[in-house]
Amino acid sequence: MSANLEDARRVIAAAEKKATEIGQPMNIAVVDAGGNLVAHVRQDGAWIGSVNISINKAWTSKAFDIS
Template identity: 40%
Template sequence: MTQLTLQQASQIITAALAKSKESGYQPMGIAVLDASGNLKAFASEDGASMFRFDVARAKAWGAVGMGVSSRTLAERAKGNPNFFVSLAATADGKFLPQTGAVVIKDAQGKLLGAVGASGGTGDEDEAICIAGVQAAGLQHG
């Protein structure tokens, strides 16, 4: 059974932070979750605000729970806001359908987890997540 390893999660975070620094983004928080939505690893850059963990984790939690990027969830939420508000309430606030998280898959397309970032715009957050996943030799979605 293929699982997301701590080493892969660490690689994702390291590469995502490197991409953020190279791009000149604000201080980031990055959360990597396994396929069950459990926290595998988290990093918060110096200067990141207090909400970075909660937001990054909630973006990733929604992505892994629904099996798609948080960008896709944000688009879906526009057409069915009541459902997504209900999901967020049911999840005790751990579900955030906002751009900035991608699912992590192995080469065969099996869902391994998700990575979410918080600190920049949704596009910036998503870009560093993608960079991290690719650097770890995994697929994103």
């Protein structure tokens, strides 16, 4: 599946819900089938230093075909 913006918004909403449940603000990145960034959000209180980490982890996940 190639993520489009609508898909990315659903993924981000689910991740935000989980982050709230565990009390840990997150940086959330979603990439498409080519590993290109579709969307990114940094929740209030999430570490600024983790922005690039979240984007790189999303790319790595796609590159190695893991969720």
